[in-house]
Amino acid sequence: MAKVVILGAGIAGHTAATLLRRKLPKAHEIVVISPEPEWNWVPSNIWVGVGAMPRTSVVFALAPLYARLGIAFRQGRAVALHPEGDAASSTPFVEYTPAGAAADAPPQRETYDFLVNATGPKLNFAATPGLGPHGGHTVSVCTADHAVEAAHGFLASVERMRKGERQTLVVGMGHGTCTCQGAAFEYVFNVEHELRRLGVRDKARVVYLSNEYEVGDFGMGGLHLRRGGYVIPSRMFAESLFAERGIDWITRSHVRGVAPGKIDYTTLDDAEQELGFDFAMLIPPFRGIGLAAFDRSGAETTTKLFAPSGFMRVDADYTEKPFEQWSPADWPRTYRSPVYENIFAAGIAFAPPHAVSRPLRSPKGTLVAPAVPRTGMTAGIMGRTVAFSIADRVLRGPDAPLHEAPFATMGAACVASAGSGLLRGSAATITMYPVVPDYSRYEFGRDLDYTSGEVGLAGHWLKFVLHHLFLHKARCRPLWWMIPE
Ligand SMILES: Cc1cc2nc3c(=O)[nH]c(=O)nc-3n(C[C@H](O)[C@H](O)[C@H](O)COP(=O)(O)OP(=O)(O)OC[C@H]3O[C@@H](n4cnc5c(N)ncnc54)[C@H](O)[C@@H]3O)c2cc1C
Numbered sequence: 001m002a003k004v005v006i007l008g009a010g011i012a013g014h015t016a017a018t019l020l021r022r023k024l025p026k027a028h029e030i031v032v033i034s035p036e037p038e039w040n041w042v043p044s045n046i047w048v049g050v051g052a053m054p055r056t057s058v059v060f061a062l063a064p065l066y067a068r069l070g071i072a073f074r075q076g077r078a079v080a081l082h083p084e085g086d087a088a089s090s091t092p093f094v095e096y097t098p099a100g101a102a103a104d105a106p107p108q109r110e111t112y113d114f115l116v117n118a119t120g121p122k123l124n125f126a127a128t129p130g131l132g133p134h135g136g137h138t139v140s141v142c143t144a145d146h147a148v149e150a151a152h153g154f155l156a157s158v159e160r161m162r163k164g165e166r167q168t169l170v171v172g173m174g175h176g177t178c179t180c181q182g183a184a185f186e187y188v189f190n191v192e193h194e195l196r197r198l199g200v201r202d203k204a205r206v207v208y209l210s211n212e213y214e215v216g217d218f219g220m221g222g223l224h225l226r227r228g229g230y231v232i233p234s235r236m237f238a239e240s241l242f243a244e245r246g247i248d249w250i251t252r253s254h255v256r257g258v259a260p261g262k263i264d265y266t267t268l269d270d271a272e273q274e275l276g277f278d279f280a281m282l283i284p285p286f287r288g289i290g291l292a293a294f295d296r297s298g299a300e301t302t303t304k305l306f307a308p309s310g311f312m313r314v315d316a317d318y319t320e321k322p323f324e325q326w327s328p329a330d331w332p333r334t335y336r337s338p339v340y341e342n343i344f345a346a347g348i349a350f351a352p353p354h355a356v357s358r359p360l361r362s363p364k365g366t367l368v369a370p371a372v373p374r375t376g377m378t379a380g381i382m383g384r385t386v387a388f389s390i391a392d393r394v395l396r397g398p399d400a401p402l403h404e405a406p407f408a409t410m411g412a413a414c415v416a417s418a419g420s421g422l423l424r425g426s427a428a429t430i431t432m433y434p435v436v437p438d439y440s441r442y443e444f445g446r447d448l449d450y451t452s453g454e455v456g457l458a459g460h461w462l463k464f465v466l467h468h469l470f471l472h473k474a475r476c477r478p479l480w481w482m483i484p485e
Helices: 010-024 042-048 062-069 146-161 181-197 234-245 376-396 455-472
Strands: 003-007 027-032 038-040 059-061 070-081 095-098 108-111 114-117 168-174 204-209 223-226 228-233 245-252 253-259 262-267 272-276 279-283 344-345 410-420 426-432 452-456
Touching: 003 010, 003 108, 010 027, 010 108, 010 114, 010 376, 027 062, 038 062, 042 146, 042 181, 042 455, 059 108, 062 070, 070 108, 108 114, 108 146, 146 181, 146 279, 168 181, 168 253, 168 272, 181 204, 181 228, 181 234, 181 279, 181 410, 181 426, 223 234, 228 234, 228 245, 234 245, 234 426, 234 452, 253 279, 344 376, 376 410, 410 455, 426 455
Parallel strands: 003 027, 003 114, 027 070, 114 344, 168 204, 168 279, 204 245
Antiparallel strands: 038 059, 070 095, 095 108, 223 228, 253 262, 262 272, 410 426, 426 452
């Protein structure tokens, strides 16, 4: 009987675990190791972060669901992989630290036949001094708890505005190498919308601070949109959205440090700048969560399995090459480790072969390089793909072909939705296909029939419907498997 261990119960890991449970008879064991007791629908944290939605609407407890489904749940943090076992046995195993264990307690072991690494990102606040909610001076919306804290800060600013004080609210990226601009873009729209709804917009300066070369780049080198007989760059779309809402924007920035009420940043021309703030939500740079790996003799093999970024290498082409030679063919299809046949990485946990936006350096060498966006839809698709591959290998044997979902042919959607009711919202909806531009197939790198930017209530409804639909799916309620990722 086979045993599949899944590290991480986020979008990719939870999708893989629930689909595997559905595919594999109960005799096969499925184990999820993840540090938090709850599942979080991360895209809706932007509503929690302005106080428009309670935390309870975006999370649910994993243990009762997994108990009902027959998935073993170990609340804990994976720390090391031993894909060849150890001196005593060749059975592969993972070491993890159970939640609540004493700091000096030895890690626990979980053996496996197949392993899925879906550990998402380490939120690397430490890359920028003073960044982040853990002892820093900015807030985040990357987790549900961060979003609750962000809402407190935001509403405290609103209170001060009600008393007549002017406030500067900054939303954006906390480092020159950040990804996830879409989340900051969504959040800034929510902040601006709530300020208007709460009647204090005239007291606020709202600033979007980004490492993008231009707004609308999103770490994807921007995109093109068909508009009334013209093709326009997404920069025009994004700038007009900001201009209409009175949001100022600063691009090409690398935040060097944050002090109370002051962001210190440089731009690509090495200009040293300061931006005062009363409230700031800045996304941290991401890196792998720092898993180590060892061979059977106990020698460390971390660099064989993981890229320098800490993300896991899969079936991508990691050869260093100039920007002009980057190609869609470099991106992975099966998400299997090239080193061990029974290890897969899904979601943010896999190492991208390179960026999509051209990385740039200032004359003094500061890197301003938005990383490629790692979206929920692609994470879900990867989770499903690796689950199906593993299920086939378990049921049909080691020669069963692996399922493929080429990253270079995946699309993405970013719905910058503001307001959380059915009638009080609006959204800027951006869809693109594919995420990785392919200039050999499309004149502008992407299929303009499936790449669009729209503003209106319909997009808001879409985000609202997706919120309920994906929570229904994640809770494994009736017919959940019919809802696509
Ligand atoms: C505010 C915000 C808004 C967003 N909006 C959108 C959107 O509109 N559309 C969209 O497509 N995407 C959106 N995204 C991106 C989307 O949320 C991510 O792409 C998605 O969550 C990635 O899924 P994942 O499973 O790879 O990682 P995660 O969801 O981060 O899951 C990783 C899991 O691994 C666990 N873990 C961490 N360390 C360990 C360890 N050592 N051992 C075991 N487990 C571990 C974590 O606790 C977590 O359960 C948004 C992101 C943010 C922050």
